[in-house]
Amino acid sequence: MYDCYKQANDNRNTSRDLASSVVEVASHVQTAVETTTQLARENAFQNHLKVIDSVTVETELQGYLKAKNIEFVEKFDILSWWKNKAVEYPILSQLVRDIMPTPVSTVASESAFSTGGRVLEVYRSSLKPxxxxxxxxxxxWLRPSFYQFKAIKFDEECEICEDALNGTIIF
Incomplete structure (x- = not known):
């Protein structure tokens, strides 16, 4: 999941960088040779920044995991903490912003996925058909069937085998 956020952040930075370079080039009136040289330098600089960003992005998660734990506070607000740390951990803070507001369900998993006594309708189910x-x-498939795995007593099994050997039972 972290890699997806990293890629989205890289794409956003690339489009921002390209837009700023276009505005900068448009604001300066230069000859074609000077513009080409300047764009080449800007592209080289942008590539350099991407390399640096990718190095820092790769270590962002590791840095967070290696960071010292904060002291216990009774009324700790995790969302405010992540808001304050957004500069230090930009990609992780985006990830947290998307995940933290997700409500936690207190319904037992057995009752949530049990189909006994329920009719699945379009209005009652948010799952795709x-x-x-x-x-x-x-x-x-996973629940053993009563009829398929019915325990046969040893005596009954012996009788069935004897009847089969005697020819009284036809399979």
Whole structure:
């Protein structure tokens, strides 16, 4: 997930850098040779910044994990802490902004995915039909069937074998 955010951040920085270089070039009236030389320098500088950014981005997660833990505070606000650390951890703070507001469900997983006594309708299910079908089929495949795995007593099994040997039972 971190890599996805890193790529999105790199794309955003690239488009911002390209827009700023276009504005800068448009504001200066220069000859074609000077403009080409300047663009070549800017592109080289932008490539250099990308290399530096990729090095710092790769170490951002490692730096966060290696950072010293903060002291326990009774009324600690994690969202405010991440807001303050957004400059230090830009990609991780974006990731946290997307994940932290996600509500945590207190429903037991058994009741959430149980199909007994429920009718799945469009209005009652936010799952796509393919996913609901896959979950129900998987549940049925994984749950042992009573008839398939019925425990047969040893005496009954011996009687069935003897009847089969005597020819009284036809398979």
């Amino acid at each position: 393919d996913m609901a079908e896959a979950l129900i089929c998987t549940q049925n």
